[in-house]
Amino acid sequence: MGTVSLNDKYLNQFIEKDEVIAVQDFVKAAHRKIHEKSGAGAEYLGWLDWATQLDKDEVSRIEETAQKLRREAEVLIVIGIGGSYLGAKAVQDLLCPSFGLNKMEVIYAGQNLSGRYMEELLSFIEGKEVALNVISKSGTTTEPAIAFRVLRAWMYEKYGEQAAERIIVTTDKTEGALRKAADATGYTSFEIPPDIGGRYSVLTAVGLLPLAVAGVDIRALVDGAAQAEKDLASEDLFENAAYLYAAYRQILNARGYSIEVLASFEPAMSGINEWWKQLFGESEGKQGKGIFPASVIYSTDLHSLGQYLQNGRRTLFETMISFKEEQYQSRIPFDQENGDGLNYLADKTLHEVNQQAMNATALAHVEGGVPVVTIEVERVDAFHTGYLIYFFLKACAMSAYLSGVNPFDQPGVELYKQNMFELLGKPGYEKKI
Numbered sequence: 001m002g003t004v005s006l007n008d009k010y011l012n013q014f015i016e017k018d019e020v021i022a023v024q025d026f027v028k029a030a031h032r033k034i035h036e037k038s039g040a041g042a043e044y045l046g047w048l049d050w051a052t053q054l055d056k057d058e059v060s061r062i063e064e065t066a067q068k069l070r071r072e073a074e075v076l077i078v079i080g081i082g083g084s085y086l087g088a089k090a091v092q093d094l095l096c097p098s099f100g101l102n103k104m105e106v107i108y109a110g111q112n113l114s115g116r117y118m119e120e121l122l123s124f125i126e127g128k129e130v131a132l133n134v135i136s137k138s139g140t141t142t143e144p145a146i147a148f149r150v151l152r153a154w155m156y157e158k159y160g161e162q163a164a165e166r167i168i169v170t171t172d173k174t175e176g177a178l179r180k181a182a183d184a185t186g187y188t189s190f191e192i193p194p195d196i197g198g199r200y201s202v203l204t205a206v207g208l209l210p211l212a213v214a215g216v217d218i219r220a221l222v223d224g225a226a227q228a229e230k231d232l233a234s235e236d237l238f239e240n241a242a243y244l245y246a247a248y249r250q251i252l253n254a255r256g257y258s259i260e261v262l263a264s265f266e267p268a269m270s271g272i273n274e275w276w277k278q279l280f281g282e283s284e285g286k287q288g289k290g291i292f293p294a295s296v297i298y299s300t301d302l303h304s305l306g307q308y309l310q311n312g313r314r315t316l317f318e319t320m321i322s323f324k325e326e327q328y329q330s331r332i333p334f335d336q337e338n339g340d341g342l343n344y345l346a347d348k349t350l351h352e353v354n355q356q357a358m359n360a361t362a363l364a365h366v367e368g369g370v371p372v373v374t375i376e377v378e379r380v381d382a383f384h385t386g387y388l389i390y391f392f393l394k395a396c397a398m399s400a401y402l403s404g405v406n407p408f409d410q411p412g413v414e415l416y417k418q419n420m421f422e423l424l425g426k427p428g429y430e431k432k433i
C-alpha cells in the first residue's frame with residue numbers, strides 16, 4: 001500500500017545532492033539522540049514507539065466511553081488548548097464530513113478567552129444533550145480551566161449530580177488540579193503519559209477519545225502511525241522521508257529561507273495546518289532560531305496570499321501536501337450553451353482540475369524563486385492520517401535537533417502567562433508591570 005512520500009522534483013534547482021549528503025552525519029547524530037534518548041528533552045520521547053506499544057485495552061476503554069457518550073449526548077464539548085485540542089480538531093476536520101452530516105457534534109472550547117464565543121456556545125447547547133471532555137496535561141492552564149468552570153456549572157445546573165456521568169477528564173496520572181477533581185468526584189478519566197508532551201499527544205487519549213466520539217476509526221489511525229514508525233526508522237536520510245524533509249528544511253533555512261508555508265489544495269486540511277504550526281513553532285522557535293511555520297489553503301489563498309508567494313520577499317519555501325487517489329467523483333457537466341466557456345473541462349472531475357491547479361502553482365512559485373517540496377499522501381483516510389502525523393512528529397524532532405534546540409520544551413510560552421497573572425492579580429504573583 002502506498003503511504004506518504006516526498007517528491008522533490010521542484011527542489012532540484014535549489015538544492016544540490018551534495019548538500020544533502022553533507023548533512024548525513026548530522027542526521028545520524030540526531031537520530032542517535034532520538035533513538036538512544038540521549039538528546040535535550042529526552043524524557044519526552046514517549047511518542048516515538050507509542051503507536052506500536054499502545055495498550056489495546058486502553059483503546060477498548062476509549063471506544064466504550066465514546067459509545068456511551070454517543071448514546072447519551074448530541075454534543076461533546078472538548079475543552080483544551082494547544083496540544084490538548086489541535087490534534088483532535090485536525091483529524092476531525094480532515095476525516096469527518098464538512099457539512100453537518102455527523103449525528104454527534106464534537107465542538108471545542110477553552111482555546112480562547114472570548115466572551116462572545118462562550119455566550120454563543122451556551123446558546124448553541126441550550127436544550128441539547130451535552131457531555132464534556134476536559135483535557136489538560138498540566139491541569140493548570142488558565143483558558144481551559146475557565147471554560148471548564150463555566151461549562152461545569154452549566155452541566156450541574158442542567159443535570160444535577162448526574163452531570164458527573166457526562167464529564168470525562170484527560171490529564172496527568174497524578175499531578176494537577178484536574179487529576180484532583182477527577183479523583184474527588186469520580187469523573188471517568190484518562191491519563192496523558194508523562195513522557196509525551198502536548199503537541200506530540202494526538203495519538204493518546206487526548207486525541208483518541210474526541211475522535212472516537214466523532215466517529216473516526218481510531219484503530220486505523222494508530223495503525224497508520226505504527227506503520228510509519230516502522231517505515232521511518234532508518235538513520236539514513238535517503239531511506240527515511242521524514243529525515244529528508246527535516247534536512248531540506250534546515251538546508252533551506254541556512255540559506256535564508258526562514259518561513260515555511262504548508263500548502264494544501266484541500267480545505268479539510270485547515271486543522272492539520274494549525275496542528276502542524278504548533279508542532280513546529282513550539283519545537284523550533286527558541287534561542288533566536290527556528291523556521292516560522294505559516295500555512296495556506298488553495299485555491300482560496302491563491303486569490304489572496306498567492307501574490308505574496310509569487311512576488312514578495314524571497315524568504316519563504318513551500319511544502320505542498322498532495323492527495324494522490326481520486327476519492328470523490330464530482331464532475332463538471334457539459335452545457336449546451338457554453339456561456340461560461342467551460343466546455344473544455346466538461347466531464348473532468350474536480351480532483352483532476354485541482355491536481356492541475358497544484359502543478360501549475362508549484363511551477364509558478366518555483367519560477368518565482370520559491371523552493372517547493374511536495375509530500376504525497378496516497379489517500380484521505382484514518383490510516384494515512386495517522387501515518388502523516390507520525391511523519392511530521394519524527395521530522396520535527398529531527399529538524400529541531402539539527403538546528404541545535406530542544407524539540408520538546410516551550411519556555412517562551414510562560415512570559416505572557418506571568419504577565420497576565422500579574423495584571424489579573426493572581427495571588428502569589430508580584431507586580432512588575
Ligand SMILES: O=P(O)(O)OC[C@H]1O[C@H](O)[C@H](O)[C@@H](O)[C@@H]1O
Pocket residue numbers: 081082083084135136137138139140141144198199282410413
Ligand atoms: O495540556 P495543557 O497542560 O493544558 O497545555 C496546553 C498547552 O499549553 C501551553 O500553551 C503549551 O505551550 C502547549 O505546549 C500546551 O499544549
